[in-house]
Amino acid sequence: MKTILVTGGAGFIGSHLCERLLNEGNEVICLDNFFTGAKSNIVHLLDNHRFELIRHDITKEIFLEVDEIYNLACPASPVHYQYNPIKTVKTSVMGAINMLGLAKRIRAKILQASTSEVYGDPDVHPQPESYWGNVNPIGKRSCYDEGKRCAETLFMDYHNQNKVRIKIVRIFNTYGPRMQPDDGRVVSNFIIQALQNKPITIYGDGSQSRSFQYIDDLLDGLIRFMACDDSITGPINIGNDNEFAIRELAELVLELCNSRSVIEYLPLPENDPVQRCPDISYARELLDWKAKVQLKDGLLKTIAYFDGLLKTNRAVIK
Numbered sequence: 001m002k003t004i005l006v007t008g009g010a011g012f013i014g015s016h017l018c019e020r021l022l023n024e025g026n027e028v029i030c031l032d033n034f035f036t037g038a039k040s041n042i043v044h045l046l047d048n049h050r051f052e053l054i055r056h057d058i059t060k061e062i063f064l065e066v067d068e069i070y071n072l073a074c075p076a077s078p079v080h081y082q083y084n085p086i087k088t089v090k091t092s093v094m095g096a097i098n099m100l101g102l103a104k105r106i107r108a109k110i111l112q113a114s115t116s117e118v119y120g121d122p123d124v125h126p127q128p129e130s131y132w133g134n135v136n137p138i139g140k141r142s143c144y145d146e147g148k149r150c151a152e153t154l155f156m157d158y159h160n161q162n163k164v165r166i167k168i169v170r171i172f173n174t175y176g177p178r179m180q181p182d183d184g185r186v187v188s189n190f191i192i193q194a195l196q197n198k199p200i201t202i203y204g205d206g207s208q209s210r211s212f213q214y215i216d217d218l219l220d221g222l223i224r225f226m227a228c229d230d231s232i233t234g235p236i237n238i239g240n241d242n243e244f245a246i247r248e249l250a251e252l253v254l255e256l257c258n259s260r261s262v263i264e265y266l267p268l269p270e271n272d273p274v275q276r277c278p279d280i281s282y283a284r285e286l287l288d289w290k291a292k293v294q295l296k297d298g299l300l301k302t303i304a305y306f307d308g309l310l311k312t313n314r315a316v317i318k
């Protein structure tokens with residue numbers, strides 16, 4: 001049994017990770033400032049004597065004794081990370097420094113939730129880990145993209161300079177139950193709109209692509225990578241390599257929700273990547289990992305979750 005810190009543990013991915021780590025018999029400390037996370041995501045864990053919750057902001061130092069750290073704290077949806085871009089950079093950069101400093105002092109192993117956004121609007125497709133990316137340093141998405149890039153730099157420097165045991169994972173678009181209904185990401189938006197028969201908002205002409213990974217597949221990848229040999233630092237891509245146009249996603253959600261919604265085309269946001277799909281050769285070879293959940297199956301589970309929220313008036317109605 002290990003003691004494991006999950007920063008951002010009350011968020012979408014973090015809450016599932018806390019639950020999985022508890023089920024595997026570990027002690028779990030969930031740290032969150034509740035900017036985009038919610039107590040409702042973890043309320044069912046509070047009775048577990050191996051679970052602890054700390055309200056804290058990772059831009060400030062903290063002293064804890066743990067064996068492993070998963071550093072997930074950071075708003076992930078464009079709506080939320082652009083709400084206060086300076087704070088987003090602080091969370092990624094100062095948060096990384098604080099968590100790496102902690103890992104160094106207590107000799108913990110630390111995993112960084114990096115992102116496919118480090119590739120920006122990629123001109124190499126699909127994206128292997130060796131690709132350096134095409135990122136605008138001064139655009140609307142830069143606070144997130146450059147913050148995460150700088151965090152990767154800090155992780156490598158703490159590893160090289162101070163021998164901190166690090167793991168960098170580049171997570172591609174992930175979806176599932178407990179996504180915030182109001183966070184503006186495409187899967188949650190389309191499902192909530194379709195369930196209410198409201199217009200489905202496609203930004204641009206819907207030809208831009210993403211590859212959508214169900215939360216369970218991501219958790220398998222994160223946990224396997226954390227467990228692999230200390231000499232392996234990453235970065236490693238963890239994502240589904242089935243690529244879909246946003247218009248295709250809209251059509252599938254409409255069909256699965258049996259919805260009467262019409263499609264409404266809205267302007268494409270600034271610097272919205274045209275294409276995104278991971279090259280997962282490294283994860284296949286190193287971890288024997290690939291995403292298993294088909295989009296249709298993952299969407300059905302996510303639709304059931306949002307349907308439940310809407311029926312109990314717990315979803316923000318867009």
Ligand code: NAD
Nearest residue numbers: 008010011012013033034035036037057058073074076174
């Ligand atoms: P989320 O917004 O649901 O979760 C982020 C959590 O971090 C929230 O609970 C939030 O309250 C907390 N947080 C934010 N700033 C904080 C701070 N300064 N101090 C303490 N807590 C703070 O997002 P998510 O989708 O669960 O993403 C989790 C991590 O995974 C993020 O680091 C994100 O960048 C990364 N990621 C997610 C995706 C995705 O598709 N969901 C893709 C790539 C990377």
Ligand code: UDP
Nearest residue numbers: 078184185186187189201202203208246272
């Ligand atoms: N998108 C859309 N309609 C929405 C929300 C998003 O067409 O209501 C598009 C968005 O412009 C982008 C894609 O869907 O091209 C994925 O957006 P999301 O915010 O989920 O993730 P990211 O852009 O960070 O990959």
